Amino acid sequence: MQKIEKKKASPMEVMKKILGRQIFIPIAALLLLVLFNLIVDPSFFAVVMKTNSAGNPVLTGNLITILDNGSELAILAIGMTLVTAAAGGQDISVGAGIAISGSVMLRVLCGTNPKPEAIQAPIIVAFLVGCLAAMLCGAFNGALVAYFKIQPMVATLILYTAGRSIAAWVNHNQLPIVPPGSFSYFGGVIPGIPIPTPFFIAIGCMILIALVLKFTTLGLYTQSVGINESSSRLNGLNPILIKFLAFVILGICVAVAGLIKVSRFSTINYSVIAKDIEMDAILAVALGGNALSGGKFNIAASILGAYVIQFLTTTLYKFNVRSDALPAYKAVVVIVLVVASAPRVREYLNGLKKKMIQNPSRKEVG
Amino acid sequence: MSSEKAMSSGKKSGGIFRNMTDTNLLLTITIVIFFVMYIGAMIFQGGAFLKPQAFLNILNSQAALIITACGMSIVMITGGIDISVGGVVALVSMSCAVYLDFQGGNVFGALLIALGIGLAFGIIQGALVAYLDIQPFIVTLAGMFFARGMTTIVHTEPFNVTNEQFVALKNTRITIPGLGSMSKNGTYVDAYIEIGVVVALLTVAIFFCVLRWTKLGRRFYAVGGNSQSALMLGINVRRTKFYSHLICGLLAGIGGFIYFLHIGSGSPSHASGMEMNAIASSIIGGTMLTGGVGNIIGTLFGVLSLSTIQNIVSSAGLGEAWWTGITIAGMLCLFLVIQSVVMARKKKALKS
Incomplete structure (x- = not known):
């Protein structure tokens, strides 16, 4: 009798455990969207091998589009989750940051001539300089938040208003066009590989952050600073450094996302590039079930949240x-x-x- | 020596700081900086800044921002935030434009539409924030998305309104005697303000009184300062939060109508970035995002400072579009750092 009762109780408990898990929210949302699409139109999930204009075999289909276009958001969600957890606020300047780092990359690649015949510097140098610019932006935000104790949303409002102007200023409002070549691989496909490159970049970032969280104390310290700043200071942590670090890491994420964004079009439009992406990134964090007031976080859930948003966008596009x-x-x-x-x-x-x-x-x- | 000097000056300023509330301290800084800036512009740039009409034009063009920023300040004082106001303003102006031109409506109906849209946003967002404990940022973010999307669903193309009644109201100018100036032709031109300015100044006056002398106003400060102790004092925290969002939504509706009255057209790209301007002017006006500190008069000066710096930049010959963004950001940065430093020193002064 007792055994049967236990068995009866256990599925309920398992359900409760699953429902209580943080990652349940994005998974449920994803399942809901998948189910909706399955019922309305199963052909949504069709993936076909086609050849693109350059003659390379490429996988096409809505799922591939989601994986492709969701990459920037997923990469941003990593950094945004860390910032949210450590500082208890969000960075609304990531879109502007992408514009700045993208603009800097183009400046290095094209030099002073907006339409060069060949790229003027190796791509890796351009990326590193762009990365440095984005990290500087992150450091600026981080300094305001950590040292001057300004609320993150307000502190990043500064770069939000100035970012696109700075990006335009870097290139003197010209729109440089990168000559066709290997630079377009980052946002498109590498010949011979049928899956879009941004997906691999996103996977790389995820693995990197997973390793960092696994082998360093960054995750633990970030959570403790987010939950109670003064008690973590009393326990020997340096909340200022941790918050600062979170913003700099977000800066790196912004640079990677900027590389993909710029590479997609080989050029830049200062007022449109990555517009409203900060809102999507914050939504991804919120959808992942992370408290926006800081503290505990789950990066996997945020990344899943990012793909849920992209899934939703693609679904809506499909309905015209x-x-x-x-x-x-x-x-x-x-x-x-x-x-x-x-x-x-x-x-x-x-x-x-x-x-x-x-x-x-x-x-x-x- | 130098450290002694610093000590003594610290003590002196500590004395001043002690006698002031946070709200008044930040307000004083804002007003002083605004006057320094404007008088500086008068002295060094002269020209347009010397005419009273230049100042009135700032009011004319920023009346809508003043109204929405008032609502924003109230929400921020209560410890929340509302980033949907720009979207609501765009939606209101588009709906009113469509109603007036395509449905043949009258101005009174348009005003009702504006109030209705604002109230609806206020009630829904307020209920979600206050009674369901959802973060205000997320709720109003969704509100912004919704309002922006709805604006394009209502009508896609920007167009000018030709309704006679409305155009007559739009062109109504209230002349102010004694402030006119000689134009280049040598004729005397009266200084004027638009109807929106009257509404905006009334809004500022009403909500200044509400925040200072009514129970509801004091509750906003109490809830924003420390919602836990407000609860202990028997304040209905949820209802107070709800009211703050309700007022903000309503003011966004009114602001939308005034914006529409000033600009006279409907377009999906109207009022883009207005929420950020409203937040920025509230902050420059001394309202803190953490809640509990702020003043409507400060917000008024925040809006004025923001648009004065824009005027200074454009009349200083820095015509390229990017300079406006960069200077506003620089000014915001300056104010934020001043606020942060002042508050830190005040804390120290209070401790010692």
């Missing part, structure tokens, strides 16, 4: 939603997801469930 009307639908979905995962709503639902379970048993007793 215009790109400028897209935000309205996105907002509705986001609100539904956030309301469903709000602690108060969950408590209420749990209460309802208990009542539902208790009531029949009472009737039986009666």
